[in-house]
Amino acid sequence: MQELDGQLRDGVDIETVKTVKSVGEQYKYGFVTDIEMEFTPKGISEDIVRLISKKNDEPSWMTEWRLAAYRRWVKLEEPSWAMIDHPPINYQELYYYAKPDSMNTKPKSLDEVDPKLLETYQKLGIPLQEQMQLAEVEPDDTLEQNTMSKKVAVDAVFDSVSLGTTFRKSLAEAGVIFCSITEAIITYPDLVKKYLGSVVPTSDNYFATLNSAVFSAGSFVYIPKGVKCPMELSTYFRINAENTGQFERTLIIADEGSSVSYLEGCTAPMRDENQLHAAVVELVILEDAEIKYSTVQNWYPGDEDGKGGIYNFVTKRADCRGDRSKVMWTQVETGSAITWKYPSCILRGDNSQGEFYSIAITNNMQQADTGTKMIHLGKATKSRIVSKGISAGKAQNTYRGLVSIHPKSRDSRNFTQCDSLLIGDTCGAHTVPYIEVKNNSSRVEHEATTSKVDEDQLFYCRQRGVGEEEAVALVVNGFCKEVLQALPMEFAMEAQKLVAISLEGSVG
Amino acid sequence: MLAIKDLCVRLEDEKKEILKGVNLTIKPGEVHAVMGPNGSGKSTMSYVLSGKSGYEVTAGSVALKGTNILEMEPEQRAALGLFLAFQYPIEIPGVGNMTFLRTALNSQRKFRNESELNAAEFLKLVRDQAKLLNIDTEMLKRPVNVGFSGGEKKRNEILQMAMLEPSMCVLDETDSGLDVDAMKIVAKGVNGLRNRNRSFLVITHYQRLLNHIVPDVVHIMADGKIIRSGTAELALEVETNGYANFKEIA
Numbered sequence: 001m002q003e004l005d006g007q008l009r010d011g012v013d014i015e016t017v018k019t020v021k022s023v024g025e026q027y028k029y030g031f032v033t034d035i036e037m038e039f040t041p042k043g044i045s046e047d048i049v050r051l052i053s054k055k056n057d058e059p060s061w062m063t064e065w066r067l068a069a070y071r072r073w074v075k076l077e078e079p080s081w082a083m084i085d086h087p088p089i090n091y092q093e094l095y096y097y098a099k100p101d102s103m104n105t106k107p108k109s110l111d112e113v114d115p116k117l118l119e120t121y122q123k124l125g126i127p128l129q130e131q132m133q134l135a136e137v138e139p140d141d142t143l144e145q146n147t148m149s150k151k152v153a154v155d156a157v158f159d160s161v162s163l164g165t166t167f168r169k170s171l172a173e174a175g176v177i178f179c180s181i182t183e184a185i186i187t188y189p190d191l192v193k194k195y196l197g198s199v200v201p202t203s204d205n206y207f208a209t210l211n212s213a214v215f216s217a218g219s220f221v222y223i224p225k226g227v228k229c230p231m232e233l234s235t236y237f238r239i240n241a242e243n244t245g246q247f248e249r250t251l252i253i254a255d256e257g258s259s260v261s262y263l264e265g266c267t268a269p270m271r272d273e274n275q276l277h278a279a280v281v282e283l284v285i286l287e288d289a290e291i292k293y294s295t296v297q298n299w300y301p302g303d304e305d306g307k308g309g310i311y312n313f314v315t316k317r318a319d320c321r322g323d324r325s326k327v328m329w330t331q332v333e334t335g336s337a338i339t340w341k342y343p344s345c346i347l348r349g350d351n352s353q354g355e356f357y358s359i360a361i362t363n364n365m366q367q368a369d370t371g372t373k374m375i376h377l378g379k380a381t382k383s384r385i386v387s388k389g390i391s392a393g394k395a396q397n398t399y400r401g402l403v404s405i406h407p408k409s410r411d412s413r414n415f416t417q418c419d420s421l422l423i424g425d426t427c428g429a430h431t432v433p434y435i436e437v438k439n440n441s442s443r444v445e446h447e448a449t450t451s452k453v454d455e456d457q458l459f460y461c462r463q464r465g466v467g468e469e470e471a472v473a474l475v476v477n478g479f480c481k482e483v484l485q486a487l488p489m490e491f492a493m494e495a496q497k498l499v500a501i502s503l504e505g506s507v508g
Numbered sequence: 509m510l511a512i513k514d515l516c517v518r519l520e521d522e523k524k525e526i527l528k529g530v531n532l533t534i535k536p537g538e539v540h541a542v543m544g545p546n547g548s549g550k551s552t553m554s555y556v557l558s559g560k561s562g563y564e565v566t567a568g569s570v571a572l573k574g575t576n577i578l579e580m581e582p583e584q585r586a587a588l589g590l591f592l593a594f595q596y597p598i599e600i601p602g603v604g605n606m607t608f609l610r611t612a613l614n615s616q617r618k619f620r621n622e623s624e625l626n627a628a629e630f631l632k633l634v635r636d637q638a639k640l641l642n643i644d645t646e647m648l649k650r651p652v653n654v655g656f657s658g659g660e661k662k663r664n665e666i667l668q669m670a671m672l673e674p675s676m677c678v679l680d681e682t683d684s685g686l687d688v689d690a691m692k693i694v695a696k697g698v699n700g701l702r703n704r705n706r707s708f709l710v711i712t713h714y715q716r717l718l719n720h721i722v723p724d725v726v727h728i729m730a731d732g733k734i735i736r737s738g739t740a741e742l743a744l745e746v747e748t749n750g751y752a753n754f755k756e757i758a
Contacts (some may be wrong), residue, residue, distance in 0.1 A: 455561070460598035463558050464612035464668060465586035465619065474611060478602030478651065 030270030069212035184220035218248030254289035287322025306365030309337025320352035344373035347381035362395030371401035391427035392506035473500035515568035528732035544729035591674035659690035695720030
């Protein structure tokens, strides 16, 4: 009745109103898994930090490491330089650790995990069975449709615990370690001690320091010398519990001459309150090694009025320590109420290379302040940045990037391309590049464009029979093409669909 | 097939009247040509038929196969069988020509409750059609119209037309920017699509295209109205005398 009144009073097209209203409902992963959970008490203190360490059965050196971070954190202030706006976060109102009761007796394998938890991942479309993942792949331009059989090993993280990882045996045969960080601290303490915090130190920034104090779960990967990881590795993060933050920590080490491709995905239920996600990812890349790290971030973005959604404050950094080492970050950021994230590359080794490919889509009230830092230290290092920001609704989308070429980093090069696309006239796009070049033999190129979705392009598509929303998705996917191509093939299709879903309701 | 009655149209922004009572009826299988000088309203007519925004219909009606289409969205008109070959085909960076074609074709099929073509069926169809228009597979893989030459763009329009199998084809100055050889290829493509169920509305400045696509009826448009209609001979008259004479009659 109310709706009818609305129509009569304002002459508003009911269909339009419904379309807009349904945007929040388009989020497909908003369900809640109803299970008994065990929490640490609300809030954060030294005792909570100790308790988390104890729950993870950690050795004392780890507890001390956490405590040192916590003591530093209490003295820090939340950074305010990003172009984002949110009410203050009350850190004492959060739960820092949540674990399904059924995980109290550690399952020996995924077969023993509570079926309800496994069902969650099934609903999300994540394969936890050790079978060939059948991905229907359609290379865009050739249309030679082929069904590729590909193995993907998965680490399933649910709130603060890892349920388990798949393909352990075949990975172990290749010498690859792929387990939760919690398990690695106990089983591979030497590797963890050597590398944890060596890329993102506990003192790095407010959110990284907080993470160092309270982290739980996240993946640990070690690829030994000369080994090409025989399959894709991936981690799926799921926040489920209410009022709970997720603070995972991922550490990947690619030893000399090795290579690995890793993908992470993230989803969360639709809830009215905001939830905090503050993760740290550290990549260590030694001589001639290569890591390809892809993210499809689809945390709950909040509803069309900006109610609820994840606050995503993440620190990701790769250290190209060895000569000729290489890292490639690819991110598709479609979710979260707030995204604050700058996956960075320290190009320490001579001839090392860093690449950053990013798609950040903000719709409704979403805010994203994201980009990268390329720190050129070694000689003849190369970096490439391709960023595509898309804004719709009342969203704000900022690219923030630093390219810094140090005096000794002679003959280095950077290429940056930053494109922004606006849909409608109530959203904003901002580009904030910082460039420092401290020698005269290096070269930096920066290109930036801002455009609106072209009415003529949409009309052309629609005249050919393509509906308006699909036309927008088609044009936007074209705009993002370079980045989508950088994703592993089997995820590119998924990301394309995600682009379309994220923009539903943005026109008309 | 198409019945335009007393169509009056003005620009939404400027309130300037462009079409001032156009009447035109095209039967199934017929080819009609509309000729006229710059600014006579020819292109506006093609945009209004296909539902482009920015135009306000102040009077009259347009029926396609007996259905009033003026209230329909552009994509609904397309699914009903209306196709516009653009004077200036639009570039869509990053979207492969094949992807675009397949998306369009399957959108229309879906709209008409027909099953979507799978990749193999589509691929065979597009390759066969491309061959007829001298379009090589390389061009099919490139982004839609990006970096295409004038001739390639127009051939691409005809390829889309062949793939989508519309019943009412509107060609908006398809000959503009084409050399004689390219025009012959395009005309051959169009002629190959002529049949007794498919109608064409060919908009052009010049008679030369009509040597290759021979119309059943020729209309002369000036100042937002059709001022004269006749056989193909009428086009020759324009060629010899220009439009000035007709305007005086009007």
